[in-house]
Amino acid sequence: MATLGDIGVSALINILGAFAFLLAFALLRIQPVNDRVYFPKWYISGGRTSPRQSGNFVGKFVNLNFWTYFTFLSWMPQAMKMSETEIISHAGLDSAVFLRIYTLGLKIFGPISIVALLVLIPINVSGGTLFFLSKELVVSDIDKLSISNVHPKSIRFFVHISLEYLFTFWTCFMLFKEYDRVASMRLNFLASQRRRAEQFTVLVRNVPHVSGRSISDCVENFFKTNHPDHYLCHQAVYNANKFAKLVRKRERLQNWLDYNQLKFERHPNKRPTGKSGFLGLWGKRVDSIDFYKQQINDLDRRLAMERQKILKDPKSIMSAAFVSFDSRWGAAVCAQTQQSKNPTQWLTNWAPEPRDVYWKNLAIPFVSLSIRKLVISLSVFALVFFYMIPIAFVQSLANLEGLEKVAPFLRPLIEVKFVKSFLQGFLPGLALKIFLYILPTVLIIMSKIEGFAALSVIERKAAAKYYFFMLVNVFLGSIVTGTAFEQLHSFLHESPTEIPRTIGVSIPMKATFFMTYIMVDGWAGIASEILRLKPLVIFHLKNTFLVKTERDREKAMNPGSVDFPETLPSLQLYFLLGIVYAVVTPILLPFILIFFAFAYLVYRHQIINVYNQQYESAAAFWPHVHSRIIASLLISQLLLLGLLSTKKAANSTPLLVALPILTLTFHKYCKNRFEPAFRKYPLEEAMAKDLDERHSEPDLNLTAFLTDAYLHPIFHSFDEVELTEVRVDKHQTHVPSTSIDGKNDHIPTPSSETSSPSPPHHYAHHYEDQPPHTIQQYEVEQQPYNVFHYGADSPTNVYRF
């Protein structure tokens, strides 16, 4: 076991490591060539179009202003400058509330650390059981500061128990205040938002098939009957997966065409040529511009056919629809009520914002959803408890003799020295590392299969699964030795009261391990987060080898976003560690405090300068954060109960029993008190906003506003290339909803002006006639229709206070 000295050395190493990361960051971030890696958010929000320095050629790549090198920690005060309100309007509420989790951590653990260190350390040290044993047993110095050092049956345990009460009350108090604050922030945010499509729209799933009538007809009819005063229009959902694939292919070709046209523009005397085969590596040499034009031409014809198929074939309309209402009140009512006698049909829910919709899952029927849920929960259980089995199998391959026996034909290869040492030294660990690396992705895929209709929900569910995995395999797995599967087996065969004992006893002994864990995973991990090594390398690689046009460079600039499925669970693990060890080994608390403070600074910087959220869920993840901290409290209470019961503190232990009950009651109260604000939209709010708007904009054309909002993004991306043609299509697409609706027939939609049908081959020549220098301009014009930048420009456009 580690002594205090060991921990000190480890801390020094990790601090130096973190410091090195920070130094590297400080040097790299001020180089103009990295500007798009470290400040992408400002490019996207339009606050920056080129690196700060634009002097000579070298100055384009390297920072020559040496003064800036001496202020390498200047990003910290900079990060603190922005107020919370500014952050909300700059990056959205999700990011602002995400930062509040760190301040919550500081608020909870700051006072707890002070009290715990001042009160518990003297009490534990003077307990002195372990001083007598230290000669015979290897006891860590850390343990002398922990509860292990207190005599069994000691009256001192009353102090631990009363502090556990105190800490629980303090945590609950802070949680309550924070929940209250976040709930009101959410409602304020929703109230102050400009008019947005999702406020008026409800996602209807499981529309029943009536033979002889189209889905659109059914939807129209049903809502006209049952919401006669508020129904406005609806948008059918198209199954456009194949079309999306073709569009992606066309985009790729368009990129190559742009590239070649750019090349031709730069060297007008030499027409670019290339080989027509795979990756341009073989085949006939052809004129590139003509070749790609021809290809695009062909693809356009296929796209037109596919589009016709989507629009004509009734099977391509899924049994789901986005139904829009003439007021927020109408939408709130429809989203919260049951529509049909059969509760598996006409399921209504708030529509996610358009960026947030996960289109593929919109058409899953009810029965399939139940089955998917069952299958996925079984798989998650299996994944958490049995993931070691396939990994152990892979690791067994490292037994080279075994491998050679199984596959003798591999022997010559294995006998090569390099391969042999690679397999023996690297493969076993590699399998586990690869698994842990791809785990979040796997969990997201699982959540996608589960059938949720919004990306934000998928991410939250993946986060829940990841937390479960971490709780079992990192927390419990580190405390109780053995794999999760072995734990499961032994727990099933142990009495329920025995489990907290077994775990509780081991807790103080693992404090040093978790300190190291916090330093390696927390401190160094956060420092590497700010360095953005992976995006940096990838950006420069792309910039060197792949970027052909300015648009490509913008795509190569990957701002990323707060990685909720991974960050939230690890954050919650730190809360768990802090709460569990607050009473047991309080010396661990400062490590957690440093983590929270440092991470807060780093993420504040990243959110301001780097991340660009894909969607805005208005802090919908908060109830999960709250309930997992409550779960941490419960776990800590149970484990302390188990720990004390081994200390024979029979007088004091029963006092603890009331605590879990009180905590659960608090949780239930909070759930009733605050959670509806995250699940439902109160009619009072909706009505106030409606009245407000009716007052300020009496002759608003809501139908025009809602027309395109929930069109499948594929139709938007189609726009990007063939603007007028698709507009016609969009108009056609809307025929079922707008013409039957009868309310907006005579309203000129923005698209109807240019709606003249023309043969598709005409549009293939679209670019041919344009001079190359207009491409950049075209891009700027097109941006609102560009699906890939759809998420990029909206935070600043939309979240105005």
Next chain:
Amino acid sequence: MATLGDIGVSALINILGAFAFLLAFALLRIQPVNDRVYFPKWYISGGRTSPRQSGNFVGKFVNLNFWTYFTFLSWMPQAMKMSETEIISHAGLDSAVFLRIYTLGLKIFGPISIVALLVLIPINVSGGTLFFLSKELVVSDIDKLSISNVHPKSIRFFVHISLEYLFTFWTCFMLFKEYDRVASMRLNFLASQRRRAEQFTVLVRNVPHVSGRSISDCVENFFKTNHPDHYLCHQAVYNANKFAKLVRKRERLQNWLDYNQLKFERHPNKRPTGKSGFLGLWGKRVDSIDFYKQQINDLDRRLAMERQKILKDPKSIMSAAFVSFDSRWGAAVCAQTQQSKNPTQWLTNWAPEPRDVYWKNLAIPFVSLSIRKLVISLSVFALVFFYMIPIAFVQSLANLEGLEKVAPFLRPLIEVKFVKSFLQGFLPGLALKIFLYILPTVLIIMSKIEGFAALSVIERKAAAKYYFFMLVNVFLGSIVTGTAFEQLHSFLHESPTEIPRTIGVSIPMKATFFMTYIMVDGWAGIASEILRLKPLVIFHLKNTFLVKTERDREKAMNPGSVDFPETLPSLQLYFLLGIVYAVVTPILLPFILIFFAFAYLVYRHQIINVYNQQYESAAAFWPHVHSRIIASLLISQLLLLGLLSTKKAANSTPLLVALPILTLTFHKYCKNRFEPAFRKYPLEEAMAKDLDERHSEPDLNLTAFLTDAYLHPIFHSFDEVELTEVRVDKHQTHVPSTSIDGKNDHIPTPSSETSSPSPPHHYAHHYEDQPPHTIQQYEVEQQPYNVFHYGADSPTNVYRF
């Protein structure tokens, strides 16, 4: 252990007992003097006003038509005659669906019994382990027919497992069909109901206090803003508990006045006199009629003051209100949506029907509700697991030496022989019996304290608690010896996989006990139910000593109702027994089948002829019945798993593991599929009914219809005596809701015609001027306003198909 012969004897005794009960019933029911005990429902519904025979004096009391004595089982075919539709219109949907539970039992266990007896008995008998042991061990013959008789490790267990699968699937199939049927019956019932107040009304609780404004104003304002198109009016809730007490006192005095007036009418030459003191036992002798008139006069003045206080004092208006809408759609929307930003305010829920409201609980604030829920759940837990402690304490009093030591002054009393033998022989058992007898009442009181606003919900929650008690103390308590507390202790210290083993092993051994239990509690219990011994005795006692007027006789006629808090849990216990023993000891199944068939007949008879439901919840209890049968399936699967694991059937046992998962999935599916029909009112239905009504009655005055519906019943009962005066009050009561509303100012409500204010003392002379023979007539006129008969006449009035 009991042999087959023992069981046979026991069965014979119980059959004879049940037969005796039936015979007594057959003889008693045809006596005219008992007519009001055995056919009260017909008196209430108006189908019968006097006993069938009205010949000579003796014929009024004793049935002299001897032919009827020979057809003493004739009630059985009579009970079967009524169709389900007729039962629904005669007794309501609750009763009809209650009967369906018995037919469901028959449908589930009929085929299961046949299969189990035909397949399992031969397999078990030929297993023959116990035949070898029978010489040494005392083994019951029943055990030879059970799974205990099969060799460990036998391949025969595959048969048991596949039958468990088969039975589970069959049960689930029947449950699904039944849930489907009941859900559609409920929706049909709701759809075919005539216009009823609760369809348009929502109960709003936790109206926030705004200083300077009355609750009524707040409600008015809030709903006018947030439901502008549909809000109609509201009814404030008054705290009239003190007033109710005075009204009850006044009623008692009125009864005495009526009695004395009747007496005076019969003997006009002698004015009745009585003593003015306690119970008329001492004090000055006074003229009874004058005395009671004076008393009523005084009371009326106090009532008037109290009424003024209620109407004037703003504190008597509780922070709850019944808000009515102009359409079912509007009410459905309001009931299902969240109103306010603060989810603990403006809580909306469907209003229970007026008869079903539990007025006292309407004003409980949100925080108090959470605390009450916690306290009550802890108490239920304590009650279930520790109820033996106080009872054991009482039982310890039977130790007379101990008692004499504790209280030596009691010695002379205890030494009396009769007292001694009473204490020793009767007291210990008595304590437990009294406890079990009052248990349902205690549970209902607990549910009332928990704060539910409707009687039906209170009864359902009490039923849930009672089921929990029975499951732990009757089912588990009989299988595992020892008190529930000891069980809890040992279970907490056992491994979770050990628990089903411990219980599973004992199951086959307890089959004979449960057979006896079914015969005593089931067969004989049901037979005593039809005899109605308690109501019979009480009716005749009251009739002889207390009944003064015809109205009193009507009150003495206590029809009772299906006692859901007691009947549903015991019914569910029989399902549990049947499902658990179906595979283990199939010989138990016929006993359960007989119970279901016999109970079905008896309850059918009682529902048609006797019971008068207090309220109509439209089968709201069905989800509980369903989920508890599912729970029984799960319990049976777990216990079989435990039982087989002791039989070392390692090959076959794992096959069972999938079954609980499948069952749970089925349950979840059913919950999603059907439960919303019991919790929410689909907008589709509401709109259809609204449109229908708007078509058939275009100029309906809904406000007039809703005016009095949710007035506190105390105001109705006040009506009964001072009709005109209270009508004025009622009008005043409605001033806040109707005048501000502005819609129904000019509509003449039924009460407004007679609304002339006059001093209260005038009305005390109301009866004085009336000749005594009009009292009966008055009663008939008053019936719609009589709160005690309110429930009585509605089923026939309201549930018309």
